[in-house]
Amino acid sequence: MAISEEFKQELKARIDIADVIAGYVSLKKAGRNLVGLCPFHNEKSPSFSVSRENGFFYCFGCGAGGDAITFIRKIENLDYIDAVKVLADRAGMTVPEDSRDDGMSHLKTRIYEANREAARFYHKQLYTPQGQHALNYLRGRQLTEKTIIHFGLGYSPSDRFELVNHLKSKGFTNNEIIQANLANQSKKGYPFDRFSDRVMFPIIDLRGNVIGFGGRIMSDIKPKYLNTSDTPVFNKSRNLFALQFAKNKAKGQLILVEGYMDVIALHQAGFENAVATLGTALTQEQANIIKRYCEEVVICYDADEAGQKATQRAIGILRPTGVKIKILTVPNGKDPDEFIKSHGEQGSARFRMLLEKSGNDIEYRLNKLRAGFNTDITEQRVEFLTQAAKLVAGLDNPVEQDVYISKLSSELGVEKTALARLVGKNYRRQAREYRKTEQRHAEAEMNARNDRLNTEKFYNLRAANAEEALLSIMILNPDTALTVSQKVSPETFVTAFNRRIYEILRQRVTEKKEITMADISGDFSAEELGRIAKMLASHPREPDAAAAAAEYIDILTEESQRLTLEQIAAADNDTIMEQLRKMKEKKQ
Numbered sequence: 001m002a003i004s005e006e007f008k009q010e011l012k013a014r015i016d017i018a019d020v021i022a023g024y025v026s027l028k029k030a031g032r033n034l035v036g037l038c039p040f041h042n043e044k045s046p047s048f049s050v051s052r053e054n055g056f057f058y059c060f061g062c063g064a065g066g067d068a069i070t071f072i073r074k075i076e077n078l079d080y081i082d083a084v085k086v087l088a089d090r091a092g093m094t095v096p097e098d099s100r101d102d103g104m105s106h107l108k109t110r111i112y113e114a115n116r117e118a119a120r121f122y123h124k125q126l127y128t129p130q131g132q133h134a135l136n137y138l139r140g141r142q143l144t145e146k147t148i149i150h151f152g153l154g155y156s157p158s159d160r161f162e163l164v165n166h167l168k169s170k171g172f173t174n175n176e177i178i179q180a181n182l183a184n185q186s187k188k189g190y191p192f193d194r195f196s197d198r199v200m201f202p203i204i205d206l207r208g209n210v211i212g213f214g215g216r217i218m219s220d221i222k223p224k225y226l227n228t229s230d231t232p233v234f235n236k237s238r239n240l241f242a243l244q245f246a247k248n249k250a251k252g253q254l255i256l257v258e259g260y261m262d263v264i265a266l267h268q269a270g271f272e273n274a275v276a277t278l279g280t281a282l283t284q285e286q287a288n289i290i291k292r293y294c295e296e297v298v299i300c301y302d303a304d305e306a307g308q309k310a311t312q313r314a315i316g317i318l319r320p321t322g323v324k325i326k327i328l329t330v331p332n333g334k335d336p337d338e339f340i341k342s343h344g345e346q347g348s349a350r351f352r353m354l355l356e357k358s359g360n361d362i363e364y365r366l367n368k369l370r371a372g373f374n375t376d377i378t379e380q381r382v383e384f385l386t387q388a389a390k391l392v393a394g395l396d397n398p399v400e401q402d403v404y405i406s407k408l409s410s411e412l413g414v415e416k417t418a419l420a421r422l423v424g425k426n427y428r429r430q431a432r433e434y435r436k437t438e439q440r441h442a443e444a445e446m447n448a449r450n451d452r453l454n455t456e457k458f459y460n461l462r463a464a465n466a467e468e469a470l471l472s473i474m475i476l477n478p479d480t481a482l483t484v485s486q487k488v489s490p491e492t493f494v495t496a497f498n499r500r501i502y503e504i505l506r507q508r509v510t511e512k513k514e515i516t517m518a519d520i521s522g523d524f525s526a527e528e529l530g531r532i533a534k535m536l537a538s539h540p541r542e543p544d545a546a547a548a549a550a551e552y553i554d555i556l557t558e559e560s561q562r563l564t565l566e567q568i569a570a571a572d573n574d575t576i577m578e579q580l581r582k583m584k585e586k587k588q
Helices: 005-014 017-022 068-075 080-090 104-125 129-140 145-150 162-169 174-179 260-268 284-293 305-321 336-342 344-357 361-370 378-393 398-412 416-447 461-476 478-487 496-510 517-523 526-538 545-569 573-587
Strands: 028-030 033-036 048-051 056-059 154-156 183-185 191-193 198-204 210-217 225-227 253-257 274-276 296-299 324-327
Touching (some): 005 517, 017 033, 017 048, 017 068, 048 526, 056 526, 068 517, 080 104, 104 154, 104 162, 104 198, 129 154, 129 198, 162 191, 253 260, 253 284, 361 378, 361 398, 461 478, 461 545, 478 496, 478 545, 496 517
Antiparallel strands (some): 028 033, 033 048, 154 198, 198 210
């Protein structure tokens, strides 16, 4: 989609990046910038910085950065055009109709429309003779008609061409249907329905778009559950089932369960803050989403071995986000749906009692650890306390550490001071390991050994650093950009990545267009914009931008000529003459 220059400038004038980000991150003043905890990775101290003056954000911890559009792209998992639409709507603007194109944005729009039409089709099929057994299944699970309609539940016919034919009759192409993963493609190139003879659960995003489906088979065919694969609008690791409902009912708490039916049963029972992952274990992206919508999460996975392993894993992912964690274990190995139904009219009240009595994650992990030892035996008691000390040492809050040290000391008859020393020893060891990891990361950043975006930087550090400084001066000091663009040719840049940035900036300067982060965000990926934001954060405004630019230009010229001379030394006579001619032209 081509966004007009006039529209971009108007949007930029109406959007304050700090206001946009403050809707997701708690920001505090720090000098000329605002800082907060990064929403894109787990951290304990703020490394996320927002420059309202220059219109960009950057996280010194994970490298995320860019303008307001980039932030919305990353936080809401959108492409550039959809992020522009979100901000335009916020600013009371409408993206012009003539900005449409036939690219990815158009395909996404068509996939959303195909999914919505498929959801309607599946729901209607539930009330046909061939869908009767699926409807009976849902009613057998004690779902009310209101619940079935609320969640848009449906049925996919056993005929593998019914949905495809229906969508084609509505004007959707084979490619659009396949791209939506509503159909698979046969060896002969024909699409056929992906879902067959399944109860269908529409997956809806926070903006109300149907982005995918989960389907439960009505026969003995495997797999029991089948989900939409990743598409241009759906990624199962970045979404949560029923979050569009739960976010408005959370009141600071979300209940995390394993499956669709658990979520639906809990919502019907009055626990409308329940969500579930989508056929996968909890991911870091999902944990960050949970953090955004609640202060406390109650993990309520199945009581079987697989569910308990998943609980342990989820704790490890959620705890670094800072969200409070509770663990609810349903008695007698039941899942939430079974438990509520088994208690009839008292099901909701009984589950609420479990919810209120649920312990935190540290108590859960200590109890699980203790179950593996016979603490009446001295050797095993020592081993349990040794392992428990490692667990308690992982707590950052010293008060929290002290509470569990006291509790363990009292319960197992061990001197508190001895246990405290053991915890302290483990804490210091963990801190040393953390510092070493941070140091290795910092060294890799300094020498650019693992740079994936600018792979040439490691071999040309002096030139690449000068390039980055010069690019920063151009963006932060527009009055200097024209002079730089007239003095420096793109060929002077040694690294291809920085050269591409320079070419885009230079072209805009030549056309007398602005070159802020917001102006160039449509030309780069979110990761690339993060790198540009890092350049700006690492090279703040120079007191004398013109003099600094001249110095960096001299360094680039030296490095460019050095590399040229090295190439000449290894070349034949014809190449040498050509290289000398080019060097002479550059000096003129």
